Each structure stands twice: as C-alpha cells, then as structure tokens.
Amino acid sequence: MDYALFIGCQIPARLQSYEVSARKVLSEALGIGLIDIKEFNCCGYPVRNFDYNAFVLASARNLALAEKEDLDIIALCSCCYGSLKKVEYLLKKDQALKEWANQILDKEGLQYNGTTKARHFLSVFYHDVGIDAIAEKISRPFKDLRIATHYGCHALRPSEVVDFDDPVNPSVFDKLVEVTGAESVSWSMQLECCGAPVSGVNDRLSMDLMEKKIKNAQQADADYLCTACPYCQMQFDTVQSNTRARRGGNHLLPSIIYPQLLGLSMGMDPAELKIEENQIPILPITQFLSG
Amino acid sequence: MFFLISFYIALAIFAAGTLYKISTWFRFRVGPELDGVTSLTRVFAAFKGILKTLLSRKLFTLVRVFLLDGVLQLRILRESFSRWLMHICIFTGFMLLLLMHALGSIITANLFPQYLSTLNPYWFLRDLFGVLVILGIIIAIYRRFIRKEPYFISNFQDYYAIIIIAVILLSGVLLNGIKITSYTGYQDMVYSYMGMATDEDLDALEAYWVKNYGVVAPHKIKDMDEKTLEMGRQLHDMSCASCHSRPQSAPLSYGTAQLVSPIAKFLDRLPTTTILWHIHYLASLLLLAYLPFSKMFHILTGPASLMANAVMDEKSDPANIATRQALELDACTHCGTCTRNCSMRTVFEAIPNPDIFPSEKISAIKSLSAGKSLDDKEMMNLREGVLLCTNCRRCTVVCPVGINLQDMWFNVREKLFARDDYDFFTLSPFSFYRSLMREQLFGDDASQPAEQAMSAIAKMFPFRKNPEQPVCLTPSDEKVGEKAPDKELSADIKSFSYCFGCEACTTACPVVANYDNAEEALGLMPHQIMHCLALGMRDATLGSGMLWNCLTCYQCQEQCPQGVRITDIFYELKNLAILKVKEEEEEQTPQTKEYA
Numbered sequence: 001m002d003y004a005l006f007i008g009c010q011i012p013a014r015l016q017s018y019e020v021s022a023r024k025v026l027s028e029a030l031g032i033g034l035i036d037i038k039e040f041n042c043c044g045y046p047v048r049n050f051d052y053n054a055f056v057l058a059s060a061r062n063l064a065l066a067e068k069e070d071l072d073i074i075a076l077c078s079c080c081y082g083s084l085k086k087v088e089y090l091l092k093k094d095q096a097l098k099e100w101a102n103q104i105l106d107k108e109g110l111q112y113n114g115t116t117k118a119r120h121f122l123s124v125f126y127h128d129v130g131i132d133a134i135a136e137k138i139s140r141p142f143k144d145l146r147i148a149t150h151y152g153c154h155a156l157r158p159s160e161v162v163d164f165d166d167p168v169n170p171s172v173f174d175k176l177v178e179v180t181g182a183e184s185v186s187w188s189m190q191l192e193c194c195g196a197p198v199s200g201v202n203d204r205l206s207m208d209l210m211e212k213k214i215k216n217a218q219q220a221d222a223d224y225l226c227t228a229c230p231y232c233q234m235q236f237d238t239v240q241s242n243t244r245a246r247r248g249g250n251h252l253l254p255s256i257i258y259p260q261l262l263g264l265s266m267g268m269d270p271a272e273l274k275i276e277e278n279q280i281p282i283l284p285i286t287q288f289l290s291g
Numbered sequence: 292m293f294f295l296i297s298f299y300i301a302l303a304i305f306a307a308g309t310l311y312k313i314s315t316w317f318r319f320r321v322g323p324e325l326d327g328v329t330s331l332t333r334v335f336a337a338f339k340g341i342l343k344t345l346l347s348r349k350l351f352t353l354v355r356v357f358l359l360d361g362v363l364q365l366r367i368l369r370e371s372f373s374r375w376l377m378h379i380c381i382f383t384g385f386m387l388l389l390l391m392h393a394l395g396s397i398i399t400a401n402l403f404p405q406y407l408s409t410l411n412p413y414w415f416l417r418d419l420f421g422v423l424v425i426l427g428i429i430i431a432i433y434r435r436f437i438r439k440e441p442y443f444i445s446n447f448q449d450y451y452a453i454i455i456i457a458v459i460l461l462s463g464v465l466l467n468g469i470k471i472t473s474y475t476g477y478q479d480m481v482y483s484y485m486g487m488a489t490d491e492d493l494d495a496l497e498a499y500w501v502k503n504y505g506v507v508a509p510h511k512i513k514d515m516d517e518k519t520l521e522m523g524r525q526l527h528d529m530s531c532a533s534c535h536s537r538p539q540s541a542p543l544s545y546g547t548a549q550l551v552s553p554i555a556k557f558l559d560r561l562p563t564t565t566i567l568w569h570i571h572y573l574a575s576l577l578l579l580a581y582l583p584f585s586k587m588f589h590i591l592t593g594p595a596s597l598m599a600n601a602v603m604d605e606k607s608d609p610a611n612i613a614t615r616q617a618l619e620l621d622a623c624t625h626c627g628t629c630t631r632n633c634s635m636r637t638v639f640e641a642i643p644n645p646d647i648f649p650s651e652k653i654s655a656i657k658s659l660s661a662g663k664s665l666d667d668k669e670m671m672n673l674r675e676g677v678l679l680c681t682n683c684r685r686c687t688v689v690c691p692v693g694i695n696l697q698d699m700w701f702n703v704r705e706k707l708f709a710r711d712d713y714d715f716f717t718l719s720p721f722s723f724y725r726s727l728m729r730e731q732l733f734g735d736d737a738s739q740p741a742e743q744a745m746s747a748i749a750k751m752f753p754f755r756k757n758p759e760q761p762v763c764l765t766p767s768d769e770k771v772g773e774k775a776p777d778k779e780l781s782a783d784i785k786s787f788s789y790c791f792g793c794e795a796c797t798t799a800c801p802v803v804a805n806y807d808n809a810e811e812a813l814g815l816m817p818h819q820i821m822h823c824l825a826l827g828m829r830d831a832t833l834g835s836g837m838l839w840n841c842l843t844c845y846q847c848q849e850q851c852p853q854g855v856r857i858t859d860i861f862y863e864l865k866n867l868a869i870l871k872v873k874e875e876e877e878e879q880t881p882q883t884k885e886y887a
Contacts, residue, residue: 047679048862050716
C-alpha cells in the first residue's frame with residue numbers, strides 16, 4: 001500500500017514530531033509506503049474565507065499531483081483533509097469548475113480526473129491496516145491510562161463530504177486508542193471545536209473554547225488528550241500552556257498526538273518519537289506503559 | 292595612465308558603495324522600531340556578537356557553513372543539480388580568473404615567479420576557467436529564457452548579471468582568439484624579443500608561426516618547406532618558446548582563432564584588439580564599481596547571511612536581528628528558489644498579486660526598510676503578500692543564502708500592524724501563527740488588526756443604520772453566488788431557502804454558546820442570516836460578526852434538519868464581503884497617499 005504523504009504547512013514548521021512519529025508508525029512498523037511529493041502546496045484551507053477559486057485551485061493541484069503518480073493522498077492534518085475532501089467533492093459535482101481548474105493546472109502539465117482520493121490518516125489505520133494488524137504490533141500496551149480523543153471538526157464534518165465516520169457518534173479514533181491498551185473516556189464535548197480557527201482573529205473566543213474542552217475532559221478524568229491534527233494539537237499544547245501563563249487556572253491537561261501514543265505502545269523509543277518536543281511535558285505518559 | 296585612473300575610480304566607487312551598504316545594515320529596519328535601539332547600539336551589538344562568536348565554539352560552525360554552503364554551495368545542490376552546476380561553474384571559473392588572470396601581476400606573479408599568461412599551465416588554465424564560466428552562462432540562459440520554468444520571474448538585475456558576465460567573458464575570449472591570428476601582434480613580438488636577425492631568419496620564423504601558431508599573414512608565405520620550418524623552429528626555440536606556449540593548449544582561444552581566421556586579415560587592419568581590450572577592461576571595471584548596488588553583491592553578503600543565520604536564533608540580541616535582516620535584504624539574489632517552493636504559489640493564479648511570491652516581496656520590503664514611500668497599490672500588494680503566507684518555513688529552509696525569510700515576513704507584518712494598518716486577510720487561519728508568536732514574544736493578544744478589519748466591514752454593511760427606520764423587504768437584484776466564474780460558488784448554496792427557522796443551527800453553534808449576549812457580540816445569529824437571505828437581504832448579513840467568528844466547525848450544517856449548507860453559505864458570504872470591501876478600498880484610497 002503506497003500513499004502520497006501530505007504533511008501540509010503547519011507540521012514541517014511547527015510540529016515536526018507529528019511527521020516523524022507518523023512516518024515511524026506508518027512506514028516502519030506497519031509497512032505502509034509513504035511517497036513524498038515535493039511540489040505539494042498549501043491545501044487552500046486558509047484562503048477559503050476570501051477566495052473560493054484560490055481554495056479550489058490549491059487543493060485541485062495537490063490532487064492532480066498525486067493523481068499523476070497514481071496515488072491516494074494520506075493527510076495528517078484534519079483541516080488539510082477537509083479541504084482536499086471538499087475540493088474532491090466539488091470537482092466531482094461541478095463539471096464547469098473542474099474544467100476551469102484543469103485549464104489552469106494544464107499550464108504545468110497537470111490535470112485532475114477524480115481518481116485520486118484524499119484519506120485521513122486515522123482512516124488508513126482503521127480501514128486499510130486494520131485494528132487486528134495494529135494489535136499484533138503492540139508490545140507494551142498502556143495500563144490504566146485514560147485518554148480523551150479529540151477527532152477534529154474537519155475530519156468529521158460535513159459528513160456528506162468527508163466520509164470519515166459517523167458524525168454524531170464516531171468510534172474510529174476511540175478504537176484506535178483502545179488497541180494501545182488505553183481507555184478512551186466518554187466526554188460530552190468530544191466533538192466540539194478546539195478553537196484554533198479563530199486564533200489571531202478573536203483570541204479570547206479561541207482560548208475560551210479551548211479551556212472549556214480542557215475542563216470537560218478533566219471532569220471525565222482523562223489523563224491525556226489525544227489528537228490527530230496539528231492545529232488541534234498546537235491549540236491544546238502551545239496555546240493551552242500560553243493561556244495558563246496568562247489566565248492562570250487549573251492544572252494543565254497534556255495532549256499527545258496519536259502516532260506518538262501508538263508508537264510508545266509499539267515499544268518505540270520516546271526520543272525517536274520526539275516526545276520531548278511538547279510544550280506541556282508528555283514524557284510521564286510512559287509510566288503507564290506495561291512491561 | 293588611463294588604465295590606472297579608471298581602475299582607481301572603479302575601486303573607489305566599489306569601496307564607497309560597500310561602505311554605504313554596510314551603513315544601511317545598521318540603519319535600515321525591516322521590523323517595527325525597537326525602543327532605545329539606535330544605529331550606534333546596533334554597531335556595538337554587532338561587534339560584541341561577532342567577537343563573542345569568534346571566541347566560542349561557534350567559530351567551527353562559521354567555518355563549516357562558509358566552506359559547505361558558501362564555497363561548495365551545498366544548499367543549491369540540495370535543490371537542483373543543474374542550478375548548482377550553473378552557479379559553481381560561474382563562481383569557480385570567475386573567481387579563478389580574477390585571482391590568476393585579472394590580478395595576475397599581483398597574485399600569480401608573486402606566487403609563481405615564472406608566471407606568464409602565454410605560458411602553460413597558465414595559458415591553458417585561463418581557457419579552462421573561461422570555459423567553466425561560459426558553460427555556467429549557457430545553463431543560466433537556458434533556464435531563464437529557453438526552458439522558462441513556471442513562476443521564474445526576471446528583473447533588471449537578473450539580466451544585468453548575465454549580460455555583464457557574458458560581455459566580460461566573450462570579449463576576453465574573442466580578444467585572445469584575434470590576438471593569436473594577429474600579424475601585427477606577431478610583428479610586435481618579433482621586434483621586441485627577436486633581436487638581430489636576417490630576412491631569411493624572419494621568413495623562417497614567420498613560416499613556422501603561420502604553420503603552427505595560428506598567425507594569419509597578410510601576404511603569401513614564400514617557403515613552407517621542411518627546411519624553412521626546421522630553421523623557424525630553431526629560431527622559435529631560441530627566442531620565443533621560453534615565453535610562449537603553443538596556442539593549441541588554449542583550445543577555446545585557439546578555436547576562436549580558427550573561426551575568425553578567414554577574416555583575420557581584415558580584423559588586423561582595424562584596431563580590433565584595442566577595442567576588445569577596452570570593452571573587456573571597462574566591463575570588468577563596471578562589474579567592480581557597480582557590485583555593491585547589483586545582485587552580484589551577494590558574493591560578499593551571501594556568505595555573511597549564511598554565517599550569521601547559522602549562529603543566530605530567535606533568542607539573539609534584537610539589535611543584531613535587526614542588523615542581520617537589513618543585511619539579508621542585500622544578500623537576496625532573486626534566484627526564485629523560495630518562490631518555486633512557496634506553499635502559496637498556486638494561489639497567485641486566483642489572486643494575481645506578485646507579492647504573494649517570496650522573491651518578489653523583497654523589493655518592496657527593501658523600500659519600506661529604507662524609509663522610502665510606497666504608493667497605495669504597492670503598499671496593498673505588500674500587505675496582502677505578507678499576509679497570504681502559511682508560515683510553513685519552506686522559503687527559509689531552501690534559501691541558498693540562508694535568509695530567514697519567514698522571520699522577515701513576520702517582522703514586516705508587525706511593522707505594518709504597529710502603525711495601525713490592518714487587512715481583511717487577517718480574518719482567516721493565517722492569523723493562527725501570528726497569535727502563537729505574539730503570545731510567545733509579547734504575551735499579548737494578536738486579534739487587534741482582525742478586529743479593525745471586522746469593524747471596517749461592519750461599518751460598510753450596517754444591518755440597520757437607524758433602528759427607527761423600518762427594514763426594507765424589497766429583495767435586492769443581486770443573487771447569492773453571482774461572483775464565481777460563470778457559475779455559482781457552490782452547487783448547494785441556494786439551500787438557504789429550505790430553512791424553516793427552527794434555530795437548530797444557532798443552538799448547535801459553540802460560538803453563540805460562548806456569549807451571554809450573543810447578538811450583541813456577534814450581530815446576526817446563524818438562523819437569522821439564513822432568514823435574511825430568504826428575504827433577499829443579502830448585504831445586510833455581510834457586516835455580521837458571526838461570519839468572521841465562525842469556526843467553520845460545521846456543527847450547524849450537520850445538525851440542520853433541512854439540509855441547509857450553513858457553513859458553506861457563510862464561506863460564500865465572507866468571499867462576497869471581502870470582494871466588496873476590497874473594491875471599495877481600491878476606489879476610495881487616493882493613490883498619492885504616502886507611507887513613510
């Protein structure tokens with residue numbers, strides 16, 4: 001199984017630990033081929049507010065680049081995933097839009113015909129690799145670790161476009177966490193937004209939303225949050241730590257990205273998974289490992 | 292005399308220009324003004340920083356970076372082999388020509404007392420170095436003008452660089468080739484070095500040189516028999532060989548000589564070599580004098596930028612960071628590597644602002660940092676250009692001269708915002724990075740420019756200017772979705788008409804839930820926006836803060852029992868609002884207004 005790895009813009013600049021750990025678990029441990037396409041550009045997510053055409057074109061070019069290599073895209077960022085999915089959906093529905101985009105892409109000898117699909121990396125774990133195959137690789141399962149899974153809005157919704165999981169009662173992420181031996185706690189605000197999209201636009205609102213979720217997860221007795229999107233992760237890690245410095249309040253709830261959680265339970269070295277790069281320390285999570 | 296005077300004039304201009312440029316590194320400011328940091332503080336900070344680095348282990352980093360990235364240019368190699376080959380050919384060839392040939396009497400003659408340009412190995416080496424540079428130029432011309440890579444933009448400096456090097460090299464090669472064929476030149480040498488000789492001797496030597504040394508005689512050679520040639524060879528060995536190697540060992544010049552030999556007699560009657568020598572010499576002096584003001588200055592600033600960036604980080608003295616950034620502006624060669632790798636590159640096709648490209652932003656930033664005024668259009672392009680950036684660091688990672696471009700964009704943004712500029716493009720996830728950085732650097736809120744933009748939009752589209760005035764229910768003629776290129780923005784956009792006002796969207800919205808008095812904080816609620824659209828009051832919705840505070844979490848859309856694509860409609864309204872305010876902005880701002 002080969003995929004074009006789409007790391008987006010946030011991960012290489014600010015969350016390298018995500019890329020490193022994702023490569024380790026996907027390629028090294030589970031044998032998924034990850035092909036790098038250097039020409040990939042921004043998915044278009046941040047320009048969607050101003051310019052629909054720029055948004056469509058950005059994702060269309062990425063899809064076309066992967067299609068040229070005859071690969072599906074695996075996205076590590078939920079917002080990238082949501083954008084790629086939306087454009088995939090739009091270009092399927094709207095012939096005129098597709099022709100317009102292809103006409104511009106043609107300048108670079110590219111075009112998108114709709115064969116390449118974007119995939120969320122959790123989805124690849126769950127559907128393509130399978131829980132059983134992952135379970136075989138778990139050598140040091142967690143014990144007594146309570147995890148609050150945070151799906152990320154753009155992975156889940158709009159469900160008619162993203163086709164990821166049940167938008168109201170999703171379970172993919174929870175099952176992927178449980179295979180590591182950790183317990184996925186039930187928490188009422190699980191499907192709410194982390195607040196990152198309005199960070200810098202309305203910082204107070206962004207911090208409010210993040211704090212509410214943290215509080216809710218703490219009430220559910222979660223030891224850690226687990227994320228699958230760089231925006232969510234930075235919001236729960238860097239922004240949470242900054243916010244506490246400014247606003248004070250309760251103790252911090254650390255957040256770990258899924259490939260690190262999985263990697264640890266597969267017996268990988270915490271340093272190789274770049275565990276120490278978190279703003280809020282997550283190294284203590286290794287105390288929950290058995291064996 | 293002419294030689295010396297013109298040389299010293301060029302050298303003086305070069306020296307003055309370099310000093311001027313260095314002074315700008317301590318005066319110009321890319322980012323916002325720093326309190327209490329004057330040019331003098333920056334000079335002292337630089338001395339202190341450099342001294343501290345030289346006395347620490349970082350010295351090894353400097354040496355390593357200088358050798359690997361400066362001399363061997365491995366950063367270019369990592370990007371592209373052809374670009375590296377081009378650059379290394381021009382760089383090595385030209386530097387070696389400079390040292391061995393241009394500064395021959397100073398450097399080579401002192402190192403090798405036997406040095407004579409017409410003797411091997413120098414005779415051969417000069418050609419070899421020339422071939423390197425010419426090969427580099429050919430690759431450069433091919434890349435820039437024939438293959439025409441997408442988004443490879445050329446400006447005056449790029450043309451100048453190729454032309455000046457090409458003129459110096461071609462005039463040199465041509466000069467050398469014609470000199471080989473020149474009978475006058477041959478005669479001069481005979482008079483100077485031959486001493487006493489009979490006519491027979493002279494004929495024999497001439498025959499030998501015409502046969503073996505490429506000289507083109509204006510008359511027919513009397514005897515070319517073996518005896519004459521042998522006599523010529525003996526005379527040659529006696530008088531010439533110690534100073535003159537065979538021209539065949541300089542294949543480029545000899546080839547040129549062969550090429551021009553049919554017209555060599557004609558050329559020899561004209562002052563061809565004098566003209567070519569002047570072109571060659573003056574072009575070299577122009578290169579020297581204009582160096583500090585051209586992109587060729589990167590031969591000094593490039594390694595400086597590479598080394599400074601290798602030992603500095605965000606924790607370095609802000610005064611030194613300011614100095615480094617001013618230096619970086621001079622190090623940029625407009626090579627376009629950043630633009631080729633830019634994440635936002637494709638967006639240019641829809642938003643045709645050249646300042647989206649990192650390589651193109653630099654020139655406006657140069658003006659801005661020098662305190663020059665930009666007109667409104669330039670200002671708007673730059674502002675949008677630095678905002679339409681995902682801060683993915685790709686430009687910084689690939690820059691061959693190591694410029695920290697991402698930091699530069701950040702600082703320009705802060706400079707613009709510090710003087711109360713705002714832009715509608717702040718109303719997007721682009722602001723996420725700025726928020727992270729503000730919080731880390733200053734521990735404060737980053738929302739201010741976005742709030743200003745939001746109120747500017749709200750001012751343009753007031754829901755009801757006068758609460759007493761009844762709401763006009765006449766539908767406007769404009770349709771939602773009219774803006775797209777011959778199509779609706781999204782096929783589902785008209786779904787607002789299915790809304791029956793159940794308020795599920797508003798109830799599901801986490802933003803609405805965050806406020807005690809949401810209407811006061813946000814304006815229209817999601818269901819009210821749908822209702823306005825149904826009433827044909829589209830413009831009334833555009834000023835609503837709800838649109839810009841929307842998380843795009845799609846909770847409303849997912850919950851809607853009627854399948855109204857609420858979040859997608861919000862996107863559409865935001866696009867429309869931006870389109871309108873941008874139009875209005877362009878109409879209203881007087882072009883003469885200056886920013887200094």
